[in-house]
Amino acid sequence: MKQVQIHWPDGLNTQVTCGTAWLAAARAAGVTIPTGCLGGSCGACEIDVNGTTVRACIATVPASRSGALNVELASDPYW
Numbered sequence: 040m041k042q043v044q045i046h047w048p049d050g051l052n053t054q055v056t057c058g059t060a061w062l063a064a065a066r067a068a069g070v071t072i073p074t075g076c077l078g079g080s081c082g083a084c085e086i087d088v089n090g091t092t093v094r095a096c097i098a099t100v101p102a103s104r105s106g107a108l109n110v111e112l113a114s115d116p117y118w
């Protein structure tokens with residue numbers, strides 16, 4: 040399986056297999072993505088992946104041509 044390097048907020052980096060659920064990848068990195076419905080409708084779990092908004096609860100880590108993905112949390116974790 041293809042691996043991709045994920046750059047999380049706060050300078051964390053992890054190596055993840057493409058196709059891993061975003062929430063699982065975040066948990067493995069020690070990053071908390073806020074969640075609500077877990078069904079793709081509320082938007083609480085939105086993250087920014089290379090500038091594209093993704094609903095983490097229903098999406099998986101995609102392949103990246105550069106081999107790396109930059110993740111920003113769309114919502115303030117201290118909100």
Ligand code: FES
Nearest residue numbers: 075076077082096
């Ligand atoms: S938790 Fe509601 S859209 Fe992901």
